[in-house]
Amino acid sequence: MRILFVNPPNCGRSIPEERYGIDSIKQIFRGEPLALETLAGNLADHQIDLVDLKVEPSALSKRLQSFAPDIVAFTAMTCEAQTVLKLARQVRRWKTVQIVVGGIHASNDPEFFNREEIDWVVIGLGKQSLRELVDNLEKGLQKDIPGIAPTSPGHPLRWQPRTYDIRDLAQQVSPRYDLVAPYRKEYRLESLEIQLGMVATAAGCPYDCHFCCISPVTGGRYLGADTQTVIRDLNCLDQAPVVRLVDANSFGNPAQALSLAEAIATAGIYKQYLADVRADTVVRHPELLKRWKEVGLRAVVIGFEEITDKALSKMNKENSAATNREAITILHQLGLAIVGDFIISPDYDESQFEQLSSFVKKQGIELPMYTVLTPLPGTRLHCEMADRITLTDLDYYTLTNAVLPTRLPEELFYQRYATLLQEGHHNARI
Missing domain, CATH: 3.40.50.280 (Cobalamin-binding domain)
Structure with a gap:
C-alpha cells in the first residue's frame, strides 16, 4: 500500500x-x-x-x-x-x-x-x-x-x-531517517545554532504528574529500547553532530543507561547528547551522569516545574525543592549544562514571578524554559480544573497561553512571562 x-x-x-x-x-x-x-x-x-x-x-x-x-x-x-x-x-x-x-x-x-x-x-x-x-x-x-x-x-x-x-517498540527496523533527508538542515535549535538529530531510547513514563500527557501513551509503562537498537539508530545519524535522546526520562533505568553509555564508548560514536533526567536520579546516581559526560553528554533537560515543595506536591511531582537544588549543584560540578523546565501557574502574582526569576539566576541554570500551566484534555489536571477553564479553543493549547483566569491582570501576566523568557534567552548557553 x-x-x-x-x-x-x-x-x-x-x-x-x-x-x-x-x-x-x-x-x-x-x-x-x-x-x-x-x-x-x-x-x-x-x-x-x-x-x-x-x-x-x-x-x-x-x-x-x-x-x-x-x-x-x-x-x-x-x-x-x-x-x-x-x-x-x-x-x-x-x-x-x-x-x-x-x-x-x-x-x-x-x-x-x-x-x-x-x-x-x-x-x-x-x-x-x-x-x-x-x-x-x-x-x-x-x-x-x-x-x-x-x-x-x-x-x-x-x-x-x-x-x-x-514488542510494541518493534525494534527490528530503524526509523526511516531517509524520509526527512530533504529537511535535515532545517532541524535545528535556532537560538543556539545547534543542529539536532533525534533517537528514541524509551517510550512512556511510570510517574503520574497530574499535568502530563505522556503516561497514557503506554498505559503507565516505561519501555526501554535495547542498547544495540539505540547504537544502530545513532549510527544512522551521521549528519547530526548533536543528538536529542527522545524519552521522558532517559536514565529511568540506571543500569540500562550505563550499559548504553559503555556501548557508545565501545562503538566509538563521537557525538554530543541532550537527554532528559529527573532531579532525584541525578542525586542518586551522580556516577552515571559522570560517565555519560565522558561519552558526550552536553546538557540535561530537567522538569523542575516549581520551586517550592507545596507547589510540587500539588502537581503530584514526587520530588522536592531540596532535591532539585542538590541536582543542580551536582550537574554543575560535573560540567553539564541544564535546560530547566518550569511551569508558571495562571495564579502567579508578581512576587512569584520575581521569586522564580531570582531562583533561576541564583542557581545559574543555563537555559530556563517556561511554559504556562495548561490542563490538556485527557490529563488529571483537566479533570480537576474543568470548571475553571475559560478558553476551550485547542489552537491556544500551546503551553504559552493561559486558558484559565489569571490572578494578575492578563496583560501584566503576559508582560511578566515575556520578561522571564527574555532573561532566559539572553543568558542561554548550553
Missing part, C-alpha cells in the same frame, strides 16, 4: 501577540518528526512518503497528487488537533482514501477525532498497532485491533485498549 505520513504545520495561536502585541513569547522549535519516521520504519514492505508541513506549509496538495496514497496518516499534538481536522477534510475532497490520526492528542482525547474526516484513531504507542491496521486494510479484513478505534460519528468510540510490552 502507499502510505503518506503528514507532520502538521506550526499552527498554535498566541493570546499575548493577538491581544497585546507581545510577540516574544512564541517558542518554536523545528525538530524532526521522529514518531512518524519510527512508524514508517515498521512498514518496510509498503511504499512510504512523508511530508513535513512545518518546513513546507503548503506542500500537502502537491504531495497528494504526486504520491497518490492509499492511506494518509497524521500525527497531532493538542494545539495541532483542529488543524489536522482541516487537513483531513482537504484530503477527503481530493480522493477517497483511508485517513488515520495518532499522536499525543489522539491518545489522551481520542473522542475529539471521532468525526467524518477521520477513519481510524490510533490510541497510544502506535508502531505495532498501525502495522496491524495496515495489514488488515491491505487484506480487506475487519478484525479488531488493540489500540485502534474505528470512528463512528454520533456514537462513542469503541476499541480494545492495548497491553503494552517490549
Whole structure:
C-alpha cells in the first residue's frame, strides 16, 4: 500500500501577540518528526512518503497528487488537533482514501477525532498497532485491533485498549531517517545554532504528574529500547553532530543507561547528547551522569516545574525543592549544562514571578524554559480544573497561553512571562 505520513504545520495561536502585541513569547522549535519516521520504519514492505508541513506549509496538495496514497496518516499534538481536522477534510475532497490520526492528542482525547474526516484513531504507542491496521486494510479484513478505534460519528468510540510490552517498540527496523533527508538542515535549535538529530531510547513514563500527557501513551509503562537498537539508530545519524535522546526520562533505568553509555564508548560514536533526567536520579546516581559526560553528554533537560515543595506536591511531582537544588549543584560540578523546565501557574502574582526569576539566576541554570500551566484534555489536571477553564479553543493549547483566569491582570501576566523568557534567552548557553 502507499502510505503518506503528514507532520502538521506550526499552527498554535498566541493570546499575548493577538491581544497585546507581545510577540516574544512564541517558542518554536523545528525538530524532526521522529514518531512518524519510527512508524514508517515498521512498514518496510509498503511504499512510504512523508511530508513535513512545518518546513513546507503548503506542500500537502502537491504531495497528494504526486504520491497518490492509499492511506494518509497524521500525527497531532493538542494545539495541532483542529488543524489536522482541516487537513483531513482537504484530503477527503481530493480522493477517497483511508485517513488515520495518532499522536499525543489522539491518545489522551481520542473522542475529539471521532468525526467524518477521520477513519481510524490510533490510541497510544502506535508502531505495532498501525502495522496491524495496515495489514488488515491491505487484506480487506475487519478484525479488531488493540489500540485502534474505528470512528463512528454520533456514537462513542469503541476499541480494545492495548497491553503494552517490549514488542510494541518493534525494534527490528530503524526509523526511516531517509524520509526527512530533504529537511535535515532545517532541524535545528535556532537560538543556539545547534543542529539536532533525534533517537528514541524509551517510550512512556511510570510517574503520574497530574499535568502530563505522556503516561497514557503506554498505559503507565516505561519501555526501554535495547542498547544495540539505540547504537544502530545513532549510527544512522551521521549528519547530526548533536543528538536529542527522545524519552521522558532517559536514565529511568540506571543500569540500562550505563550499559548504553559503555556501548557508545565501545562503538566509538563521537557525538554530543541532550537527554532528559529527573532531579532525584541525578542525586542518586551522580556516577552515571559522570560517565555519560565522558561519552558526550552536553546538557540535561530537567522538569523542575516549581520551586517550592507545596507547589510540587500539588502537581503530584514526587520530588522536592531540596532535591532539585542538590541536582543542580551536582550537574554543575560535573560540567553539564541544564535546560530547566518550569511551569508558571495562571495564579502567579508578581512576587512569584520575581521569586522564580531570582531562583533561576541564583542557581545559574543555563537555559530556563517556561511554559504556562495548561490542563490538556485527557490529563488529571483537566479533570480537576474543568470548571475553571475559560478558553476551550485547542489552537491556544500551546503551553504559552493561559486558558484559565489569571490572578494578575492578563496583560501584566503576559508582560511578566515575556520578561522571564527574555532573561532566559539572553543568558542561554548550553
